[in-house]
Amino acid sequence: MKTPRPRARGETQAALLTQIQVAIAGGNPRDIEKILDPLHPGEIASLLAAFPIPQREIVWRAMPRKHIGATLHKTTEAIRTKLLADTSPGILHEAMDELDVDDIADLIPGLPEELAEEFLSESDPAVLARLQADPDTAARLMHTDTLTVRPDASIADIARRLQRRPQLPPCTDQIFVTDPDNNLTGSLPIAALLRAATSQPQLLAAQVMDPAPLTFNAGASKEDIVTAFRQREPLSAAVIDDTGKLVGRITVYNVIHTIEHDADHALMAHAGLDEDEDIFAPPLQTFQNRALWLGVNLATAILASWVIGLFEETIQKLVALAVLMPIIASMGGNTGTQTMTVTVRGLGTGSVNRHNALRLLRKELAVGGFNSLLWAVTAACTALVWYGDLTLGLIMAAAMCINMISSAVAGVLIPLLFDRIGVDPALASGVALTTVTDVVGFFAVLGFAAMLI
């Protein structure tokens, strides 16, 4: 692929950011345009993400026309929405004409009403079907830019056909072989085509093709697709409908986008954040996105406090309990988080499933057991040294054991439960776990105290 600025020159995003900062300060849009012009739309998209909104708008207004469409396609949804709002329908229309049908399809949801209408009316049925498909299936991930030939086409003819194309669609490592009813019968890897074309051009596609290329049903799940690509490492794969007709192809970059999106989700959901959040969105908007999550957490915190409230008298008798009980809750929280993180990831990668869940539980129970013993002793000593009170030491030790072991168990069971009932474990497990570890922790400390004091 042509790259006017090979990376080898060590030109990093930071350097480009500085150049553009200077150009913005200079106040001349042409200077910004000059910097953006030789860049790849993907580079421009990530530069835009790194700019606060006001500067981002200045840069966007200086965008070279030729890059607008592709750059829109490369930005995250949150940023794209804002950029689309800043772009005149005229320019937008011109920009869309440079994109292929699949890229336009990806943009349509964010387009102004009338423009969306227009493109939808122009789009062909295959693209429309793709837009309506379940976002977690092959039918939505795939692109429809497949190259196909008939089984009885000669290698020479196929080669001639390729001559006429200015260039192949990105990630094209194979041409699909379909019968007149568009049923997938095989695949011609470009490399195999090259070999045959120069040695036996008279052979037919059917004689050279791979009769069993990697293929997904349109309904195949995102997870199965990523797993298969991870395991077999193809560059692209065919997508067929239930009747075996070729409907599209999935490329390794469709898979990379899925992997990155899911990884982002796993990381952000953990803190109740939306992976598409624009880091420089207006504070008020971010505030709204996060308030709900904080509200849920407040509710669980109040629940934990209520447990403490049950034992006010006990605390009155021995204030040291109020001092030490957060230690128990905190250790339980950390133990549970470790177990939960391992379980949630295992569910994601498929290495945790109904066959081995019980064994994982037993293992984490054992780990929690070892840890609880170690830290029960430590906590008891801490209490003893601090307050010279043996009873207090015993209370701490007992509470630590109970809370760490129950936290380890909760860390495994909570994600499994959410997964079973179809709730996203990455999003919900954290809150539920903290509630358990706090409630059990406080209850254990104060409950024992109430009995022993």
Place this chain on the structure above:
Amino acid sequence: MKTPRPRARGETQAALLTQIQVAIAGGNPRDIEKILDPLHPGEIASLLAAFPIPQREIVWRAMPRKHIGATLHKTTEAIRTKLLADTSPGILHEAMDELDVDDIADLIPGLPEELAEEFLSESDPAVLARLQADPDTAARLMHTDTLTVRPDASIADIARRLQRRPQLPPCTDQIFVTDPDNNLTGSLPIAALLRAATSQPQLLAAQVMDPAPLTFNAGASKEDIVTAFRQREPLSAAVIDDTGKLVGRITVYNVIHTIEHDADHALMAHAGLDEDEDIFAPPLQTFQNRALWLGVNLATAILASWVIGLFEETIQKLVALAVLMPIIASMGGNTGTQTMTVTVRGLGTGSVNRHNALRLLRKELAVGGFNSLLWAVTAACTALVWYGDLTLGLIMAAAMCINMISSAVAGVLIPLLFDRIGVDPALASGVALTTVTDVVGFFAVLGFAAMLI
């Protein structure tokens, strides 16, 4: 690529696991071997990861010889080490012979001493250099299986040379053009080669090649490589040394492995876990891996308790403080975690940098401000309803404001600080943040109380 079991048949990992479980129960290794035989080594590797160690060993002993090498290469380091220990040097040697030099190089660190020696002595200098390179640079990521031709080679000759190869290395979408001193002068995409071969085979490589293919210096960082691939979406790229000589190539799958490893790290480090941890490692081993982290957390928890201890008299006077103070600490913790997660991810993707850090801080400060107002009022009302004590309500409100705002700030500053001093923010930020939010939270509640009561 050939795939005896196209995914379209919807055969998922779960189904295979069940089949193997049954075969293991049956007790006949041949049954297991029959199931594994048609699978892809990548599939077998993830199946192995899903089996508890005892069963994993049974499956491993039943492995078809042909798959052993490639499967070892596909497993994670933690699992591979165990499998290597279970494999006789003879079988291992035979297995290695089926791998290409780069895959062998990846395995060498885990091999038994004498076997490693042997392969190292057999390996060529390029591979050895790769083994010694910094793991975060192109020199280590790259593979050395490049195909090269001279600028004056005719397309016809190149095509003939390709005929003689049984098959091209995986992810080969281009052949590199190098001069007699091995300096990279360009690249021949296979598709362009196909076009030329069938129309103008007399042309020379130099006339058809792309003179500026995507290229990295051997010293290019992992991050720059992933960014460039994400932005330009190539299938492979050249790697050159400082003098411009071709030393290897990076494929899209080298990049996928990097992306997945880093995503895993971001997720696991958060809980003080090692991303390579074998989910079914012996409990005692896992216990050791996690104990240190829990120890650090205990230290911070004790620090927070010490703060509470400073105010025992105040708590004695008003036990309600002991009941309510965890609410403040918890809300601060959640606010800080949200801000921290956004910052850590931003640092990873490059959308947070020294140019916009201050603006991010201002933004999170504003968000924290809005949130603190909302939740201060809520907390005050809770205290008022619960204890009917106006002073207590005021204390809660003031403490909530202070802790949420300082947590928001800490959530931005802590990762930036660690990043600046070269400590992994993903690993260290969480503990440091919790310490701040707990200490500030408890200090705020009890400090105000000490003044007002």
